[in-house]
Amino acid sequence: MNQFGQNFRLAIWGESHGPQIGVTIDGIPAGIPLAPEDFEQDLARRRSGASGTTTRREPDIPQLVTGIYNGHTTGAPLTIEFANRDVHSQDYDTVTRHYRPSHSDQVAYHKFNGFNDPRGGGHFSARLTVALVAAGVVAKKILPASMCFTTRLTEIGGCTDPARFEEVLRTAAAEKDSVGGIVECRVAGVPVGLGQPFFDSTESMIAHLVFSIPAVKGVEFGNGFAAARLRGSQNNDAIADFEGTTFTNNAGGINGGVTNGNELIVRAAIKPTPSIGREQMTYNLATNRVEPLTIRGRHDVCVALRGAVVVEAAVAIALANFIR
Template sequence: MYTLGNNLTITIFGASHDAQMGVTINGLGHGLKLDLEQLDKDLLARRPKRPSETARVEADEYEIVSGYYNGYTTGTPLTFIVKNKDVNSKSYDHLRDVYRPSHADYPADVHYEGYNDPRGGGMFSGRLTVLFVIAGSLAKSLLEQCNVKIITRIKQVKDQIDSSFSNNFDEDVRRIKNRDLAVLSDDFEQFVKKEIHQVKLMNNSLGAILESKVVGVKVGLGEPYFNKLDSKLAQYIMSIGAIKGVSFGDGFDFVHHLGSQVLDEYEVVDHKIQLLANHNGGIVGGLSTGAPIIINTIVKPTPSINLDVKTVSKSKHENIIHQTKGRHDSSIFTRIPIVLDCMIALAILDLYCKDNALDALRGEK
């Protein structure tokens, strides 16, 4: 079992080809109504549905086995179980003696002294993000009742960048939700689809930059130094296996500017302090500023490609040429936006729980 969080913890267990997996959420307390309808929608958003995505299609049917009664949390740990049904372990037989390049196979084999389950990536598989979505969807729904909203879109593929988020959050959400891909413009969506199709024909894969926007977070959320809001968000986001980089606000573009060009200056409007810019992405000193939190995330191209690659055999320690065969996504970034939303929600709700912010949402008997 693996646990994440301080005030609100999630513990996950299981692996890609296990009979079942699960997640236990502790710290919600009692009397919270769960939005299971929204959970089903979020699970559907993560599920593969496009030609470029894995042919393994799980129903993601879950069972709540503890902590829930008559529509509300009971105060005991809340546990969800998900069964793995569309499993084809035989398709991984050819990988038993192979370390797949850029996968966790080799370091995991060393770390667990050969006892780990490598089928379908085992505990390192993207399949386990279904557990992130279950816990995170509930967190996201609770945060929305606290007026905190989150959306993620595909920002960049290759050298093409989509149009920017507007100042109208709800309108951006509408534009994204009304498309097949999580993008803002028609032209960019057509470009991405074309690139995905061409790369799939070449038995290759694509990476992308995703951008998340969080609005409604109260000023001062977080801690200095070791439990900073941005470091906590990065920890949760980096728990998603395909993520290789995280930045906030202007991020790595700061290198191109002078300090005078990237100041988030203040002004008073109607007796309220407001920012004139948001280069820091809504976080300074590890604390939220009240401006939208802007997060850019790099998703690497999946290494599961049906091309000849150089690797070694486990048993003989010989150099070999290998092709990875199986049911894989060629462009995993199309399914990750909802996973990002959910992990961001869990990180923020963990800090909100420290201040007992959920008490106002509890039902009354």
């Protein structure tokens, strides 16, 4: 089901090349100031146009349809819609049955008995993350004012030097290929006590939503997987005071599934964009043979470039579910 959350519940709908993408959010308190302009900063971070991003240009102007009156939320479900305008559906004629490697084409065909919308990946497309970004904007409005988000790309194509990111992108594009990346989201000012052990722990809720982002293949908190290679004496965070401030933050701001008041640190590993320009050998249902495929269309060289704000939105949405 395309729904997430309890206290801050959202449902998304739409397809990459359908008429619109939308989100409905329930659980928003009444009286919160909200206008289309409030979404612009985060939507701009997701919008294409920079080096390494798709040439598809969507204005992504939010239409606030329900749950808003005189510039304030009403307490009723808030519905936000985005029109799809720059679609080239003909680019996907060749992949309807000739499945793109590492994409959703093949599983979507089998899951929905061939009735899925294959254009641009349909409902599986990263195009739907515009809805998550919009929900993230609203979530951040109801979070405590003390919370401050800082999100950045720490790695692209195995390179950790930001000065070389452009070079990595140019090389991959010249070779008709793609690269992945790692997004790090830090949240300062998180109060102690958010999260509900056992199944609604802070890690569980955040990871659930971050993993729903297309192309995310790994999520870690604090030291993450590196902690498995340390001893307890190296990984433990000694407590400095009554408030729970720690001398180190290897736990990433979470103990026992509950926020401990230190900075929350989340990282998401985003795989290379599966739609690449170079020829690949892959199964063709129409001929029942493995045949060469050249993918047409407009695709990101590195989807992580526009994915950073989506990861941030997912973290905000998950945290908003702990606010009552």
